[in-house]
Amino acid sequence: xxxxxxxxxxxxxxxxxxxxxxxxxxxxxxxxxxxxxxxxxxxxxxxxxxxxxxxxxxxxxxxxxxxxxxxxxxxxxxxxxxxxxxxxxxxxxxxxxxxxxxxxxxxxxxxxxxxxxxxxxxxxxxxxxxxxxxxxxxxxxxxxxxxxxxxxxxxxxxxxxxxxxxxxxxxxxxxxxxxxxxxxxxxxxxxxxxxxxxxxxxxxxxxxxxxxxxxxxxxxxxxxxxxxxxxxxxxxxxxxxxxxxxxxxxxxxxxxxxxxxxxxxxxxxxxxxxxxxxxxxxxxxxxxxxxxxxxxxxxxxxxxxxxxxxxxxxxxxxxxxxxxxxxxxxxxxxxxxxxxxxxxxxxxxxxxxxxxxxxxxxxxxxxxxxxxxxxxxxxxxxxxxxxx
Amino acid sequence: xxxxxxxxxxxxxxxxxxxxxxxxxxxxxxxxxxxxxxxxxxxxxxxxxxxxxxxxxxxxxxxxxxxxxxxxxxxxxxxxxxxxxxxxxxxxxxxxxxxxxxxxxxxxxxxxxxxxxxxxxxxxxxxxxxxxxxxxxxxxxxxxxxxxxxxxxxxxxxxxxxxxxxxxxxxxxxxxxxxxxxxxxxxxxxxxxxxxxxxxxxxxxxxxxxxxxxxxxxxxxxxxxxxxxxxxxxxxxxxxxxxxxxx
Numbered sequence: 001x002x003x004x005x006x007x008x009x010x011x012x013x014x015x016x017x018x019x020x021x022x023x024x025x026x027x028x029x030x031x032x033x034x035x036x037x038x039x040x041x042x043x044x045x046x047x048x049x050x051x052x053x054x055x056x057x058x059x060x061x062x063x064x065x066x067x068x069x070x071x072x073x074x075x076x077x078x079x080x081x082x083x084x085x086x087x088x089x090x091x092x093x094x095x096x097x098x099x100x101x102x103x104x105x106x107x108x109x110x111x112x113x114x115x116x117x118x119x120x121x122x123x124x125x126x127x128x129x130x131x132x133x134x135x136x137x138x139x140x141x142x143x144x145x146x147x148x149x150x151x152x153x154x155x156x157x158x159x160x161x162x163x164x165x166x167x168x169x170x171x172x173x174x175x176x177x178x179x180x181x182x183x184x185x186x187x188x189x190x191x192x193x194x195x196x197x198x199x200x201x202x203x204x205x206x207x208x209x210x211x212x213x214x215x216x217x218x219x220x221x222x223x224x225x226x227x228x229x230x231x232x233x234x235x236x237x238x239x240x241x242x243x244x245x246x247x248x249x250x251x252x253x254x255x256x257x258x259x260x261x262x263x264x265x266x267x268x269x270x271x272x273x274x275x276x277x278x279x280x281x282x283x284x285x286x287x288x289x290x291x292x293x294x295x296x297x298x299x300x301x302x303x304x305x306x307x308x309x310x311x312x313x314x315x316x317x318x319x320x321x322x323x324x325x326x327x328x329x330x331x332x333x334x335x336x337x338x339x340x341x342x343x344x345x346x347x348x349x350x351x352x353x354x355x356x357x358x359x360x361x362x363x364x365x366x367x368x369x370x371x372x373x374x375x376x377x378x379x380x381x382x383x384x385x386x387x388x
Numbered sequence: 389x390x391x392x393x394x395x396x397x398x399x400x401x402x403x404x405x406x407x408x409x410x411x412x413x414x415x416x417x418x419x420x421x422x423x424x425x426x427x428x429x430x431x432x433x434x435x436x437x438x439x440x441x442x443x444x445x446x447x448x449x450x451x452x453x454x455x456x457x458x459x460x461x462x463x464x465x466x467x468x469x470x471x472x473x474x475x476x477x478x479x480x481x482x483x484x485x486x487x488x489x490x491x492x493x494x495x496x497x498x499x500x501x502x503x504x505x506x507x508x509x510x511x512x513x514x515x516x517x518x519x520x521x522x523x524x525x526x527x528x529x530x531x532x533x534x535x536x537x538x539x540x541x542x543x544x545x546x547x548x549x550x551x552x553x554x555x556x557x558x559x560x561x562x563x564x565x566x567x568x569x570x571x572x573x574x575x576x577x578x579x580x581x582x583x584x585x586x587x588x589x590x591x592x593x594x595x596x597x598x599x600x601x602x603x604x605x606x607x608x609x610x611x612x613x614x615x616x617x618x619x620x621x622x623x624x625x626x627x628x629x630x631x632x633x634x635x
Contacts, residue, residue, distance in 0.1 A: 202473035202574070320587050364620060365554050365582030367573060372620075380620075 001049050002030050002040055002056065009035030010056070014134075016067035019044065020102055026050075027102060029077070032064035036115075037079055039103065059104050060114035063095070065134040074098045074173065077106040080133040081119055087159055090131030090152035095119025096175065109174060123166070123177035128155040138165065138297055143376035144338050144346065146297050147177075165298035167339035180298045181337035181345070181385070185286050185307045187277055190363040191344045191382035196277035197361075197369055199306050199323050201265045203280045207253035256281045258308035272313060272321040274367050282306060284388045285313070293334055294350075301334035301350055303327050307388075317353035319371040321361075337385075344382035346374060438522035441511040444495075448543065448627040449512065455614035455622025456516040457540055457598070461493055461630050464506040465524050465534035471605050473574040476560045479535055480601040489567065492539055492597060495630070510630050517556070517579055517612040520602060524609075532606040541595045542615070543627045548591040550618040554582040557602050557611040564599040565589060579610050591615070591626070 004012040011032035018027045026044040031037040038056035040049060060066065063079035070076070076098045082091030097106030097114040105113050112118030123132045131152025138146040145168040154162040167178030188197040243250065258281035265282070277283055284307040289300045304313040305327060312327035313335070327333055334350035347361040352371060360381040362372035374381050449459045468479040483489075485499035495510035511523065518538070524531045553570055555563055556579040563571040563584070570586035577583070602611050615623035 318588065364552065364616070365585035366580055367583050368552075368585035370587070 001028060010038055014065045018068035021070055029066040029068055036061055037066045057103055059106055062117050067135050069137045075102050078135040084133060084152055088130045088153045092131035092133040092152050093124035094122045094132050094135050096122055122175060142374055143341055169343055170341045178339040183288050185284050185388060187386040187388045188285050189384040189386055191384055192363045192379040193366045195274040195366055196283050197272060198275050199282040200271035200273045201282050203282060204261050206256045206279050262309055268325055270323045272323050272369055274369050290334055296336050301336055304335050315349035315352045315371055319352055319359055321369055344384055346381055347383055438526040440513055440515055440519045440522050444510050444512045448629040450627055451624050455624050457613050457628050458513050459540060459628045460518055461508050461510055461539045462523055463508050463537040464527060464529050465536050466501050468535035468603050469533050471560045471576050476574050476603050479603055480562045517610045520609040531609060534604055536602045538600045540598050541629050542598055543595050543629055544591045544593055547593045550588045551591055551623055552588060552616045553586040554616050555613045556580045556583040558609050559604050561600055561602040566596055576605055579612055
């Protein structure tokens with residue numbers, strides 16, 4: 001399909017195949033630091049050069065590991081800049097330009113042509129990994145895209161080169177490297193409703209419930225009784241606050257102790273629901289990777305439990321949610337997190353008992369969460385993982 | 389005994405501008421009695437009509453354009469205190485009168501609660517919500533620290549699976565469909581459409597009893613209710629009545 005003679009301005013390695021979704025034509029990009037990234041057309045039926053005598057087109061310079069993709073009217077040429085093969089001294093980073101035609105020119109966000117070394121950064125070194133290279137698109141359908149790549153060096157693995165799979169987001173017409181879900185404690189908030197997933201138990205205000213008529217909701221806005229005036233600046237002790245309704249208590253209020261409040265929670269299986277986020281214990285969820293339970297592109301499966309407890313979120317056989325008293329490792333208690341193009345998350349159980357189609361965590365109304373077929377056009381199944 | 393029937397205007401006419409209250413149809417800022425009244429009071433005619441409620445004039449009524457149920461039997465309010473989950477559950481599970489979890493009353497039926505005679509009233513609204521403040525105020529009943537019972541019958545031409553009851557209420561409320569508790573929303577809140585949503589349930593062919601207990605602390609009080617189908621769109625292929633035609 002393509003070759004180089006060792007002298008010409010191209011090194012025929014690192015092929016990237018691209019099937020144009022707009023017209024079905026098949027293309028091959030290839031090349032390395034010695035010379036140009038080149039483009040030739042292939043026959044989609046045979047995979048061979050459609051016109052072997054046509055001259056390859058030069059698209060970019062000073063990069064390798066090229067690949068091409070199409071999104072929303074633009075063709076994107078991705079390639080790896082920098083140096084490989086030097087361990088943690090590898091400067092590898094993945095950059096890109098875009099064009100309205102598959103033949104280019106591919107310009108970066110500053111308007112610099114990739115044929116002159118331009119390229120907008122998609123991903124570079126960070127955290128415990130160095131040297132990002134060799135982009136490959138994974139389109140999982142339903143608007144979920146990821147990309148494969150490798151790191152020249154992973155500090156946590158003794159500096160070995162490792163494969164990675166990361167979410168592909170989109171912002172203002174440019175791809176952005178997303179993140180795989182990380183362990184931690186989060187507020188899980190519906191992008192649609194702005195309410196947070198919680199264990200369906202009676203919540204306790206952080207710092208305790210105010211006492212007296214000057215308490216929660218009284219005297220302000222729509223919650224006041226008819227003709228009721230705000231009771232700001234009341235005498236000390238009224239409403240349970242030394243400084244009156246708005247003056248606070250004079251010292252920091254500690255984070256709610258889950259051990260203390262959960263002592264009053266009912267035992268057994270409980271419902272999940274959504275509610276206004278008030279920083280309460282039943283509204284915080286610990287997401288923890290489950291070893292030896294398999295995974296999906298980029299991540300292992302996770303357990304979702306009320307932070308500080310073993311009460312685990314699970315799918316029921318009628319496609320609703322339940323919070324079990326303890327995690328037992330069943331497939332209905334394992335969750336996958338896929339970051340969507342806008343940075344929000346799709347959250348899906350590994351399996352649902354007796355279900356034939358995969359379902360995703362979905363908001364219904366303002367105060368209820370269920371499981372429903374994922375609709376990429378809807379915000380019902382988009383969630384935010386917020387640091388509580 | 390003056391009933392709300394005497395204070396309601398015949399459907400479909402609702403006189404504007406004659407109400408003693410300046411209350412928005414959406415149950416917004418209310419001007420009226422400031423203090424809660426926890427002792428029984430006599431009905432005091434002369435408060436004017438409930439501006440958003442009318443007396444039903446037809447045997448059945450279709451849901452509104454957006455699926456909201458607009459015909460209910462409402463019981464004059466019962467004293468209740470507290471909007472937390474535990475307080476509301478205590479209030480709504482207490483038996484105030486016989487058969488309160490199964491009865492489908494008639495307009496004008498009476499019960500006695502704590503020595504006070506309370507009357508059931510049949511009401512229609514053309515709004516998406518039922519304004520309980522209008523209801524109680526017109527009858528000179530308390531509007532704060534009270535519990536309202538509401539009942540209606542949803543008649544389905546065929547069984548409808550995988551639907552959800554979706555409600556909003558000011559403030560807390562608990563809901564039952566055919567005797568099963570399906571929704572509970574707690575704490576001080578305003579009526580938001582589809583604020584509380586049930587798990588999937590099946591509506592039977594024929595009559596389905598929807599019952600609610602709405603608990604208000606202070607201020608405005610109202611509720612709305614509809615069913616959502618399997619696609620989460622409002623269900624409309626049913627009628628609402630207040631008499632079980634099968635009995």
